[in-house]
Amino acid sequence: GQALAENVTLRFSNWVPPTHTLTVDMFQPWAKDVEEATEGRVKIQFLPALGAPAAHFDLVRNGVADMAFAVHSYSPDRFPLTEFVELPFTAENAVVNSVAYWRTYEKFMAGANEHKGTHLLGLWVPGSYQLFTKTGPETLDDLDGLRIRIPGTLVEEISTKLGMVSISSPLTEAYDQISRGIIDGMFQDYSTVIDFNMTEHMPNFFTAPGGFSASSQFLVISDRAWNKISDADKAAIDALSGEAMVKRFAQIWADRNTASLAKLREAGLTQHMIEGESLAQLHAKLEPLAQEWVAKAGTKGVDAQAALDFYRAELDAVAEELGQSRN
Amino acid sequence: MIRSVAANLRTALWLLTSAFILLIMFVSFGDVTMRTFAKPIPGAYEVTEIAVGAMVFAALPIVTLKNEHVSVTLLSALTARITWLRWCVLIVSRGITAIVFAYLGYRLWLLGNEFNATGAAAIFADFPLAPFAWFAGVMCWLSAVAGLIAAPEHHQQQDI
Amino acid sequence: MTIALIALAILFLLLLLEVPIAIAMLAVGIGGFASIVGLPAAGYMAADSAYRTVHSYNLSVIPLFILMGNLINRAEISKELFDFAYRFVGHLRGGLAIATVISGGMFSAVCGSSLATAATMGRIAYPSMKRYGYDDGLASGSIAAAGTLGIMVPPSVALIVYGVLTQTDIGKLFIAGVVPGILGALLYIGAVMFSTRVHPNSGPAGERSSWGERFNALKSVGAVVVLFGIVIGGIYGNLFTPTEAAGVGSVGALAITLWRRKLTLRSFFETLGETAVMSATIFFILVGAQIFGNFINVAGFTAALQSLVAGLDLPAWAMMMLIILLYVVLGCVLESMSMLLLTIPIIYPLVLSLGFDPIWFGIIVVTLIEIALITPPVGMNVYILQGVLPGVPLKRMFAGVGYFVLADIIRIALLLLLPGLVLWLPGLM
Ligand code: NA
Ligand code: NA
Numbered sequence: 001g002q003a004l005a006e007n008v009t010l011r012f013s014n015w016v017p018p019t020h021t022l023t024v025d026m027f028q029p030w031a032k033d034v035e036e037a038t039e040g041r042v043k044i045q046f047l048p049a050l051g052a053p054a055a056h057f058d059l060v061r062n063g064v065a066d067m068a069f070a071v072h073s074y075s076p077d078r079f080p081l082t083e084f085v086e087l088p089f090t091a092e093n094a095v096v097n098s099v100a101y102w103r104t105y106e107k108f109m110a111g112a113n114e115h116k117g118t119h120l121l122g123l124w125v126p127g128s129y130q131l132f133t134k135t136g137p138e139t140l141d142d143l144d145g146l147r148i149r150i151p152g153t154l155v156e157e158i159s160t161k162l163g164m165v166s167i168s169s170p171l172t173e174a175y176d177q178i179s180r181g182i183i184d185g186m187f188q189d190y191s192t193v194i195d196f197n198m199t200e201h202m203p204n205f206f207t208a209p210g211g212f213s214a215s216s217q218f219l220v221i222s223d224r225a226w227n228k229i230s231d232a233d234k235a236a237i238d239a240l241s242g243e244a245m246v247k248r249f250a251q252i253w254a255d256r257n258t259a260s261l262a263k264l265r266e267a268g269l270t271q272h273m274i275e276g277e278s279l280a281q282l283h284a285k286l287e288p289l290a291q292e293w294v295a296k297a298g299t300k301g302v303d304a305q306a307a308l309d310f311y312r313a314e315l316d317a318v319a320e321e322l323g324q325s326r327n
Numbered sequence: 328m329i330r331s332v333a334a335n336l337r338t339a340l341w342l343l344t345s346a347f348i349l350l351i352m353f354v355s356f357g358d359v360t361m362r363t364f365a366k367p368i369p370g371a372y373e374v375t376e377i378a379v380g381a382m383v384f385a386a387l388p389i390v391t392l393k394n395e396h397v398s399v400t401l402l403s404a405l406t407a408r409i410t411w412l413r414w415c416v417l418i419v420s421r422g423i424t425a426i427v428f429a430y431l432g433y434r435l436w437l438l439g440n441e442f443n444a445t446g447a448a449a450i451f452a453d454f455p456l457a458p459f460a461w462f463a464g465v466m467c468w469l470s471a472v473a474g475l476i477a478a479p480e481h482h483q484q485q486d487i
Numbered sequence: 488m489t490i491a492l493i494a495l496a497i498l499f500l501l502l503l504l505e506v507p508i509a510i511a512m513l514a515v516g517i518g519g520f521a522s523i524v525g526l527p528a529a530g531y532m533a534a535d536s537a538y539r540t541v542h543s544y545n546l547s548v549i550p551l552f553i554l555m556g557n558l559i560n561r562a563e564i565s566k567e568l569f570d571f572a573y574r575f576v577g578h579l580r581g582g583l584a585i586a587t588v589i590s591g592g593m594f595s596a597v598c599g600s601s602l603a604t605a606a607t608m609g610r611i612a613y614p615s616m617k618r619y620g621y622d623d624g625l626a627s628g629s630i631a632a633a634g635t636l637g638i639m640v641p642p643s644v645a646l647i648v649y650g651v652l653t654q655t656d657i658g659k660l661f662i663a664g665v666v667p668g669i670l671g672a673l674l675y676i677g678a679v680m681f682s683t684r685v686h687p688n689s690g691p692a693g694e695r696s697s698w699g700e701r702f703n704a705l706k707s708v709g710a711v712v713v714l715f716g717i718v719i720g721g722i723y724g725n726l727f728t729p730t731e732a733a734g735v736g737s738v739g740a741l742a743i744t745l746w747r748r749k750l751t752l753r754s755f756f757e758t759l760g761e762t763a764v765m766s767a768t769i770f771f772i773l774v775g776a777q778i779f780g781n782f783i784n785v786a787g788f789t790a791a792l793q794s795l796v797a798g799l800d801l802p803a804w805a806m807m808m809l810i811i812l813l814y815v816v817l818g819c820v821l822e823s824m825s826m827l828l829l830t831i832p833i834i835y836p837l838v839l840s841l842g843f844d845p846i847w848f849g850i851i852v853v854t855l856i857e858i859a860l861i862t863p864p865v866g867m868n869v870y871i872l873q874g875v876l877p878g879v880p881l882k883r884m885f886a887g888v889g890y891f892v893l894a895d896i897i898r899i900a901l902l903l904l905l906p907g908l909v910l911w912l913p914g915l916m
């Protein structure tokens with residue numbers, strides 16, 4: 001497009017609280033860097049949410065906001081190609097997982113243009129879901145009949161395969177439900193359990209190497225707003241986006257997860273590590289999920305099996321490259 | 328003719344909106360009860376959402392026809408005896424109501440089209456969302472018409 | 488900032504022209520949003536907000552609690568509550584007005600709406616007061632004031648809306664309303680006693696009931712106690728969420744109404760339809776407020792106001808006094824629900840930044856709404872009564888609420904000085 005050296009103010013509709021780590025530690029410092037890198041020509045204006053969390057991708061696509069952060073699983077079946085990162089046993093280290101995720105998505109899925117109408121600035125995972133429970137089942141068979149809150153479809157499939165009863169509810173109801181014993185547990189990442197003060201209601205957590213699942217977060221800018229920015233400034237923003245953004249944001253999450261895990265132990269929660277025989281059992285039960293994803297993603301015109309193989313190899317490669325452990 | 332169509336439509340909407348509120352009540356109660364036996368109603372949360380929305384939109388033409396929208400009636404006391412002024416106020420108020428409902432209905436219809444195109448669905452209860460947005464759009468159009476033909480007197484009985 | 492002020496002026500003009508509040512907010516919200524980001528985006532925002540505000544799980548409590556109140560009304564429990572209260576206090580000067588306040592407070596425990604409470608009490612209490620030669624001002628004033636308790640004593644539609652707007656725990660808000668609700672009823676009784684002392688002829692004493700009659704009347708209260716116990720006790724005892732409590736409560740109310748044989752198929756459908764119509768008006772004001780709020784948001788009004796206030800550099804308590812004064816003034820001219828919806832998105836972040844407790848502020852705001860419901864020129868409870876008691880001039884009614892507004896101001900002062908009145912019960916949950 002035509003390069004305009006105009007000043008652009010981007011309206012960022014932000015549905016997480018202004019005090020949330022996403023706002024304070026990730027988006028706002030990033031926006032400041034964008035402003036500096038473009039010598040003040042591109043400014044980002046943070047606004048309280050202009051719609052529901054789940055609506056944010058479409059709000060950007062339709063020009064209600066210029067930019068937004070969103071969560072893929074809030075729009076089930078809308079972004080099937082991103083779902084491989086939600087599969088079990090990937091990587092607990094948010095940085096390793098996110099970088100491998102980004103590289104795989106760029107290489108295999110970018111062409112399918114799932115985020116049509118917007119320019120994808122980055123996608124990452126905040127951590128891994130582990131299983132938190134009120135009472136302590138001793139073995140995997142004890143999970144049978146456990147009432148579990150599920151945030152999305154893939155986790156629903158996981159809990160079904162483990163014989164649990166799934167109850168779907170918004171995160172805002174989760175605290176109410178666990179404190180009142182309406183649910184017996186939930187799949188959750190460490191920092192959410194700490195942030196929502198749920199430790200006293202869930203004294204047990206079961207950890208599988210690589211986690212049971214993960215949720216995928218992303219940041220987009222509308223094509224319309226993107227095209228108002230001059231090519232030079234676009235390049236400056238690109239340098240701060242993609243893998244650079246993914247590493248930067250995921251590192252903050254990884255640090256929080258480490259701190260949160262320490263807090264969980266400090267709060268006296270019992271960690272049951274799933275290993276050996278029971279881990280093999282768990283693998284056997286959840287193995288079909290990967291093939292189900294390959295079949296589904298295959299219909300979208302990507303080589304899903306190759307992508308999955310690449311992603312799994314990349315998890316180890318990135319861990320080595322960054323000198324960090326995978327879990 | 329138009330009056331009898333309107334009356335029949337009103338009865339139909341009355342029954343429809345009543346059915347939806349019954350659904351909300353029994354899904355909510357049923358979910359609590361069944362949960363005790365570890366058998367929650369699948370997708371109760373989504374069914375409730377849809378039922379609340381359908382109930383509200385189905386009731387909207389009735390509300391408009393009965394002229395039960397809450398409004399500030401400061402001026403009516405002052406202008407009660409000035410007939411031409413009452414008519415002006417009435418025409419402006421009804422005109423704006425009809426335009427707003429017509430436009431909102433049009434946008435809700437487009438939202439339904441988008442739901443349809445992206446395959447938006449209530450995932451746990453397993454049904455598509457597009458028809459409910461289209462329904463909302465049609466109800467807004469009916470409300471636009473109802474706003475034009477509603478009786479001039481104002482009933483105001485609902486609030487918090 | 489400028490564009491937001493122009494929009495506010497247009498909004499008030501439309502309201503003056505009797506455009507329904509929901510429609511006026513929609514029109515100005517869409518128009519204002521379009522002036523900043525264009526009509527297609529504004530139209531999308533409006534449809535998205537309308538669809539998602541209405542298709543809401545959290546808000547399903549509104550129709551359910553309204554249904555519960557409407558069903559209980561069909562069961563004619565309100566009349567028995569009034570008779571019960573009358574047996575105990577009817578022999579006092581102003582006894583019927585005191586009985587109105589007591590039974591209004593008890594009816595509030597199963598009805599979430601102030602206007603419904605006022606309308607119900609008006610139908611029941613006014614004929615008796617007329618018979619005993621009560622002054623119309625005292626009669627309608629006590630009914631209108633007793634009605635306001637509907638949104639303070641849980642369940643409460645106003646507290647639900649506040650909870651949804653500010654993402655505050657609705658269960659805790661409900662529990663927090665119990666003590667201020669009882670306090671409000673006590674102060675209203677004080678207002679009746681004070682006013683009948685000043686004007687002894689305004690509320691003559693009735694006859695004294697025997698203890699046998701009193702004991703008999705006690706039985707009728709059972710249904711309300713059971714229902715309130717299940718709903719509020721269930722929330723307090725962590726048995727279910729407020730949303731689920733509403734489902735259980737409405738089925739309970741249906742059972743009571745059926746058991747008392749007060750329901751035909753026809754009246755059942757009438758009740759359901761009435762409930763839907765009442766809910767739809769509330770939901771559409773919510774939709775309008777949401778869309779108007781989005782415009783105010785994009786226009787940068789909230790941020791501008793906050794920096795303006797920060798520039799004032801006043802201590803927190805002085806800011807709170809200013810906020811309360813603002814609500815009292817706005818409450819005179821604005822309908823209560825719209826006042827809540829128009830102000831909370833702007834005021835709430837400010838209140839939080841000043842370090843006040845969200846639950847405490849919710850109760851303060853609802854008390855201020857109670858005042859707004861009875862202050863002229865726009866006092867919805869009084870308007871409702873005018874529909875129920877067409878013989879009494881509006882002026883006379885507004886004159887009658889004076890002592891009750893005074894009681895509310897004393898209540899606000901107490902809640903300000905002793906936040907524990909609000910926070911003690913939810914703190915125990
Ligand atoms: Na109440
Ligand atoms: Na008022």
